Amino acid sequence: MKNETIKVGDITYNIANGSCGLNNLDSQTAKVAIIIGTNKIEEIHKNLTQNSTVIKYNADGVEEWRQGNYVYTGLPIFNPSFPVRIEQVQDKDEEGNPKYINKEIMDAVLIAEYRTPNIQDKVREQEQQINGLTAQVAYLQMMSIKEEV
Numbered sequence: 001m002k003n004e005t006i007k008v009g010d011i012t013y014n015i016a017n018g019s020c021g022l023n024n025l026d027s028q029t030a031k032v033a034i035i036i037g038t039n040k041i042e043e044i045h046k047n048l049t050q051n052s053t054v055i056k057y058n059a060d061g062v063e064e065w066r067q068g069n070y071v072y073t074g075l076p077i078f079n080p081s082f083p084v085r086i087e088q089v090q091d092k093d094e095e096g097n098p099k100y101i102n103k104e105i106m107d108a109v110l111i112a113e114y115r116t117p118n119i120q121d122k123v124r125e126q127e128q129q130i131n132g133l134t135a136q137v138a139y140l141q142m143m144s145i146k147e148e149v
Contacts, residue, residue, distance in 0.1 A: 002059040002060070003015060003017055003059060004018075004019075004056070005056075005061070006019065006032060006034070006054055006056050006058070008054055009051035009057040011045070011047050013034045013039070014018060014037060014084075015032055015033055015084075016082060016107075016109055017085045019084075020032040020056055021032070023067070023148070027079075030101055030113070030115075031111050031114070032111070032112055033079070033109040033110075034109060035084055035109050041078065045076065048076075049074060050055065052071065052072075053067065053068040054070055054071075067120050069116065069117055071114065071116070071117050072112060072114055076112055077109070078111075079108070079110075079111060081105045081106045081108070083105070083106055083107060084107045085103055085104075085106055086102050086103065086104055087103070088101070088102055088103075089101060089102075096121055102104040
């Protein structure tokens with residue numbers, strides 16, 4: 001059975017099925033359980049910190065939604081045994097007849113918390129834009145002075 005996924009930046013992560021509540025974020029926080037697998041926690045944390053766009057895919061790989069303004073809170077929680085999906089497995093009843101049961105599949109996850117941007121985030125973004133524009137203006141002034149000389 002497949003897992004749902006999210007894409008953050010250029011990296012796609014398997015997530016625990018049903019664990020992503022990020023599309024219902026209304027000025028609050030929401031969490032998603034990212035299956036660690038072969039990824040390193042530090043690398044996941046770094047990628048989540050550097051990227052604000054999250055794209056959610058269902059278990060068949062079909063995009064369900066995308067959001068571009070989430071803020072990763074930087075408060076990851078490691079859980080070494082988290083239910084990531086339910087699989088139907090064959091077992092036997094008391095008489096030895098085959099029967100199917102649902103089995104919870106557990107795995108190690110990083111529970112990442114996101115929130116919507118607040119006023120400080122917006123001010124910080126505008127400051128970065130102003131600093132970039134200021135640098136461009138200074139460069140253009142320097143180039144125009146060279147041309148006059």
